Amino acid sequence: MTTRTAAQRRELAAIEYNAFIRECPTHKLLARISDKWVSLVLVALAVGPQRYSELMRTMPGISQKMLTQTVRSLERDGLVARTAHASVPVRVDYRLTPLGETLLPVMRQIKQWAERHIDEVEEARDYFDGVTSDSA
């Protein structure tokens, strides 16, 4: 008799799932979380629950439409929870769920990687553009 815990089932499933394969549902999920606004919203929520307007301030330049779409899709995927407080006017805030917390370290690292390695990437681009224009 084998009774598997949820964690064991996930480990087993991870062997069968393969995000390299376009038809695998994990491929689509990888595409979904490979999104700059997903990373940024999750990192913005690391400090604790935030109102919509606070998220807007943390990410100047995000449009209302994009922020609304992003939080809704994060809510649907179970990464963010939305709470509407019975106040006048209604106060709505967003926070990470336990599942969202598991993705946070990865999202934080990708943001930090971009911030730490931009100089090297820009040097590489200058070099590449120089070489390819020389050969043109």
Next chain:
Amino acid sequence: MTTRTAAQRRELAAIEYNAFIRECPTHKLLARISDKWVSLVLVALAVGPQRYSELMRTMPGISQKMLTQTVRSLERDGLVARTAHASVPVRVDYRLTPLGETLLPVMRQIKQWAERHIDEVEEARDYFDGVTSDSA
């Protein structure tokens, strides 16, 4: 007299750079690396240099156009190096650069996260879709 190492300069720069800000070059770089094919190509190259055709086989479903665009952009950003060998026919292979190696662990984690948590995400979606259709 302060002489800073490259690593120290990058740490300092990371304080000033802020990927939350749309105008910051790191925001654009975050957007660039937040791409499913970027993750998958880097993870595919973790095993060692790969020919173009080997990459195609690892990622069934990727179009030639998308793979060509992805490897070229990774090459331009200094994450992947392309080597053409003097053989007939010419053999071209791709490998991670040292800079690409620094991004690999993050890309591997994001792929693994998708593979490990797909069940929880799907449960959350079913619940969300049930709740939102009930209230309609």
